[in-house]
Amino acid sequence: MNVLAPVRRDRVIAELPAPPRFCKDTFDKNYKATIGVDFEMERFEVLGVPFSLQLWDTAGQERFKCIASTYYRGAQAIVIVFDVNDVGSLEHTRQWLADALKENDPSNVILFLVGSKKDLSTPAQYSLMEKDALKVAQEMQAEYWAVSSLTGENVRDFFFRVAALTFESSVLAELERGS
Template sequence: MQLSRSAVYAMLKTHAEKDRIIASLPPPFIRQASPHLNDDFDEAVKNAANSNRTLQAGLKISKLIILGDVAIGKTCLVNRLCHQVFDANYKATIGVDFEVERFDVLGIPYNLQIWDTAGQERFKCIAASYYRGASAVMIVFDVTNIVTLAHTAQWLEEARQANQNTNPLVFLVGTKRDLMGEGAYNQIEAQARRVAQGLGAEYWAVSSKTGDNVEALFLRVAALTFNRAVFQEVQGCDNHKHTGTVKIGERLDNASEARKKAKCASCVK
């Protein structure tokens, strides 16, 4: 699915909705289940935003890929965020689906590309071609099906193989939280948190049916990817042009290749 420049522009919103305005760093789902312990944006990021410094010519965009087994609720998760709907009738994603969600972060327009990939094996070769250039990876599992949690490491490995010279943020997300009682869920959460720690991921549990934690999750993803992109831009990486963002019309694989040459100590944060 190669999108033209005009098609991408058409998907961008000219302003952020009130619930997409981020003035401070949203908290994690569980502080002890996150590798990101800062309570706010980096000072360098806030200073750059407050000074109205030109952070980059063109629109700021980061890419999020959503991976996981078939029928675990990846598309429902995206639809709940982007369209405020929930459809219980399962429809397999063919290849990839694509959404763009607009945020305003510290007063700066910021767009998050959300790539919803197929979980079926026969579509994996199609979806995998879109893994490259990811700023963040969301590995999804079904809290009612422990086998899907066991597969998350393999999904992340495939994403990392496609992004060998970058270091995307990782989120481990359990869906269908509404289908489990507290006792059963607590056992699953304990296992999921151990898996998240091993993956270097931040753990979340959500329900696309009720909407619980969905918006908070994506606000957190947007804020953390923005913080990293701007931090890299203002802290010594300007000479390398290593921004973690993609300009409109630029092929994602080309953007990823350009960033391969730009990895430096201050970029790995």
């Protein structure tokens, strides 16, 4: 018996978003599930089974560094975000990832490199930054996504991708433990 309120129709993932260009696709295309998503409640309902997604933002600031490791521990996905208009922030991503991986086994986390504020770049500026970002993502073995919070470009697809891959990882881990 399901005791949770139903998920709104506009929050149901009917089709999983495709990975962006130039990324390693780790999602099993044969796996089918209906995933209801309510980001405001941080709750997922998958085939009637509750699944919780917790998001922690350490903001990459030095003042949070002492407590950040607590949030990194046991992560299933690590999202490293940089400003596509600031080369320095892209350079910092390697250190942010290294800090997060001190608390996690790299083979057990899904990595994402996300360029934010895409709306503030001209196409020519973004094209140059994208080349560098794709190199960094490849070094990290991470999927690269460019998003704009202002316009909403790729935000929904990105979070659905994180949710889908994290859920798949949880299900596979549970199946391995059970067998």
